[in-house]
Amino acid sequence: MITADVWKELTSILPADHVQEQKTAETRYGNDGQVLVFPRTEEEIAAILTFASTAEKKVNVCGCGSKRGLGGTEDTADILLSTASFRGIKEHSVGDMTIFVKPGTPFRELQDYLASHGQKLPIDPIHAENATIGGVIAANESGPKRLAYGSARDLVIGLRVAYANGEIIRTGGKVVKNVAGYDMNKLFVGSMGTLGVITEIGLKLRPLPEHESLVLLSFPEGDIDDIQAFSEKLMKSRMEPVSLELLTPALAETLTGDASFTLAAALEDVASSVFYQEDYIRNIQPANARLSILNVEEAGAFWERFQHTFALDTSEQHQGTEVLVKIGVQHSDVLEVLKEGEREALCEGGHGGMGHGLCQLHLKGDKKQLADSISSLREAVEEKGGYLVVQHASLALRREVSVWGEPPAHFFLMEGIKTKIDPQRTLNPKRFVGGL
Amino acid sequence: MRRKKRLQTNDKHIKNLAAIVGEKEILFHKEDLTAYENDGFTIHSYLPKAVVFPKNTEETAEIVSYLSRNDLPFLARGAGTGLSGGAVPLNGEVIISLVKMKRLLNVDLKNRCAVVEPGYVNLTLTNSISDKGYYYAPDPSSQYCCTIGGNVAENAGGAHCLKYGVTTNHILGLEVVTPDGAIIEIGKNGIMDVPGYDLLGILTGSEGTLGIVTKITVRILTHPEEKKTVLAYFDDVADGSQAVSDIVSEGIVPAALEMMDGTAIEAVESAAYPVGHPKDIEALLLIEVDGISAGIEEQINKILDVCEKRNVRSVKVAEDEQERARWWANRKTGFGAMGAISPDYLVQDGVIPRSTLPQVLGRIREISQEYGLRIANIFHAGDGNLHPLILFDSRIPGETDKALEAGSACLQACADVGGSITGEHGVGIEKREEMRFVFSDKEIEAQTNIREVFNPYYLLNAGKLFPSPGRCGEVKKEEKAAASK
């Protein structure tokens, strides 16, 4: 229930149509707010936060809500702050290959805009169609091409952040190389909005490659062990694939029609180099593997389908019970993890980077089955020294299983940071590791 | 060498520390300590209380915990090649030298990572995995001798970070002794994105103020299939800097894109690794492209075209590895080479958006005239990381002050175009006050708040990185003047 004074205060900051009362009694994914606000400026964000911290209100933060199923055990907070109306490009210096954007800018829109200048932000998170750049940064999202380009943490050069008390802090700067003071950008990238509301993001860009293609190598059932040897050989070679993503048979079937373990090696460079690498791969491909090469358009279409494979519906009407888990292991364990996923009855498909060790598995089933499946997968992964994060799950399930796993021994430092920056725990309460 | 060094001291702390590390692994005579009063930044000198040489993490933790219990300030030091004074014992610290922790603990080619102790030398890592086709990418010019522990503290860059990123992009895990002596491990087995705040990110580049790193897991890469290096001479600095922007605008991501101006060329040509650059040019560019052999030629041709368009006097591609190595040795020893043309130099480390290069270089020339000091420029043009080298002679009264002021003015010029006061050398003690050029009091406080979480009693490397609260410009000037005396 929202009280009149909260309403009054918020409508004094924002136009009334940017403040909504949240009517639903219970939400499926949680991380909601009793009142929903859509600030359009940094000042409005600061004012909302100043009010909230003074009035001891809790604030959840979201963009368009694509990560509502990631973390958090709370149904709702007093206020849900959405950056969806705070969007647009603030400054794009084409020659410097840097861009400064507002957090609510849809990720897709940003990429399309950059493409028109022959540039790109080299992050390829999945189901990004509804994601905002703010969300991608706050969750440190990445995809298969992380192999070559790194993740959000490697690309953010500066941020403006509204602290819970409404203070605006700048971190980093406008230049691509900077060690003035602590590297505070890193603190906010991937912090799930628990330390502040990102109000501006400065990013390093890359030129769009002159040419690209995608080499698909499918391995028949009897030859799965060739995958490891081949991947190692390619990684050890001096070729520079920008992805070396292994798809489970189920996922491969959806994407290519061929239900076998498939490696997707993307190549991006000048044309001569792309062709040269295609030849190289052709020459070292294992005897029984089937190789196909997708040209620029086909590759584009493939990655498009890849993005949508786990089209998680975060709307409240969605009835399916599904889970997406992210698994981090050593590169050499990716195949094992995906095999483990294959054996798992609930697994609808998955993929993992042979050169970066991050995997995703998509599970479907009822709550109990999913909880069991998550804990058995986690056990297997932790045995390998890795971790498992539940990347998307319903609130009910998140209350049942640990989303982030056990906090590390040095958790006290993270807690210390949270306490220093947001002592009242105003922002995204209990959203992150160990209830941060 | 004295055969058997007996502990001739009545200082109980020295005795107790010696009991931890062994009598041979502690220095406390003034003569020995004098060698530790500076790092690569020589304007301020302070004697440490002692220097201890732990052999492993446990000894380091024991030392730290002893010092912390006894309220004694301390700091960690590697090869002491830092250029901003980060390892200078401002408060008479006990220096914990990590140079004896210099083992390569593990190389895991399958997972493309290696584990080293902090005293392990940067280039030694590349040398020891090179025969297997791998290397460690961050290559600060001091890589012949600087330690990876120091690289982590400073978030070291280098010529090739334009394409490959700086140290922080290559750190996968750290073992850290916290300022109260606890041992923590961040990241495991080189696995990425371990859930939680990015402590690796905040520790890397914290200039030794948050903890002492005792083990480092780094990413290693396979050597590019081919490298080609271009050397271009320009009669006009503006043409050279335009060429830099043009190359990047062509969609080329060079591995390195370095620039030297006439004064810098004079220095390197009169030092240990002359190449035979013409003496009358205003700028040279050293451009390296690497990657798949089949694509290199195309990129080189584009670069040559760009240079021609920008009125290059002459441009050539290195014929073989030897020539390439000679060009790089000439470039990488550039700072030290200043010794050959000037008794002292002060190197600054500003960063600017690449597009403002001509403007800022012009401003630096003005500063040089205003202060009557020569300024050489050797810098990573590709990422806009300038290194104005202010040449002076500390034996001439007042010249050190002038140099410091000129350096500060260069940084102001960088800040004025939206740049940063340091791209890779760190703030240390040198640029504490200049932090105000780029951060407000609140923003600085946001950072010191983080320090308080890790280093609450402020015994570890105190006085670095941040300006003292509420200092005005006048006081700063006096302090610098005093320091130079």
Place this chain on the structure above:
Amino acid sequence: MDTDGKTAFEEPPCSTSQLSNYLWRDKPDEDKWADCVHCGMCLEACPTYEITGQEQHSPRGRVHLIKAVAEGKLEVSEPFTDPVFACLDCKACTTACPADVDVGGLIEEARGQIRQAMPLTGWRKGVSRFFLHGLFPHPGRLQFFGNLLKFYQKSGVQTLVRKTGMLKAMPEHLELMEAVMPEVQEPIRKKYKHETVVKADTESKREIAFFSGCVMDVMFSDVNESTINVLTRNGNDVAVPQNQTCCGALHVHAGDRDMGRKLAKQNMEAFKQADTVVGNAAGCGCMLKEYPELFREVDTEWREKAEAFAEKVVDVSKYLHDTGYDKPTAELNTRLTYHDACHLAHGQGVRQEPREILLDVPGVEMVPMENADRCCGSAGIYNITNPEMAEDVLESKMKNVPEEVEMISMGNPGCMLQMAMGVKKYGRSANVVHTVQLLDWAYQKEEEQRRQE
């Protein structure tokens, strides 16, 4: 500082060095340390830093301390002496230094100051005087000493001493040194006593003067013999001036610069007539080339003479390489590695020439040595004065010597002795040879084959 020291003042203090704690003339040269910007590029090149990890034992640390004394921050005292005398004088730092700082020159000047401020006492003084003043500068005495050694080796006393284990009473490093001592033969200066010039074998093309060295000529006269053979074989008339003396390197390293100057003058006189002075001991050659440094502050006239003299000095390998030599035809089937003597590689910049000579000998297979130009720890008599450090340096060196070689070639007698100790101590089997010896052996074999035909 003792008060006697003050009376030793020979020059009025100039204004810039009022604070200086260097009280004698021939002070460490301010211009040399002004070049040092403390960048640290020298650290990894320095063997004593490698062993100790301590910066007072690093080149930039030593330079900093020497400067600190000049600035009056430190005094010339025992703890200052320690780092200054632990330097091996290997000059690797000079190679590594981007600004060409002459660390070696500073160290030697500082040692000169130390020895004047704190003269040696007790047994050290005795040992030092015996070797440096009593023995090395006097060829007659050295030869007598050589004869004693020869007697010791030939008479059976050596066998007896070894059997009885009398050696166990000696410090380990001296015991090892005894074990690898080369068999003493007739010094060439004695052998060619009555000839002013050893004529070229065939047509004489050039005339050179040979610097025979003092200890070299007694302990390694076979190397000298080989050198003369190789030179005469290639059309050089070789003069061996009889009044030449010890080069003075050991004296200068020990801080006895006055004696160094005395010997330098004698050598310059002895070689006055020569246009080219060829040496085969890198340490000596390097010293001869550095004579100007000794007279830098004290004597302009001699400094100029020394500069002219230094120009004439050349190592035998470089001389052969530059003037040409016959490529031997006989095969010496051997696998060897090459060790860069510090005073050849770092001191004289001679690296490639000896390698090329070795590779010109048919049947020689060269196995590269890692860190070939890293000091072996011999460093003149450093292995006698600083045995512990010398041993650590040697150990590190031996780790780099490839396992499978039959010979280790080099261009300096001090290194030969030290490396021979290394071979013995670490149970290796390689023979230690001088580069010119290999060439000589190949020529000899060629002769032999020709005779048999």
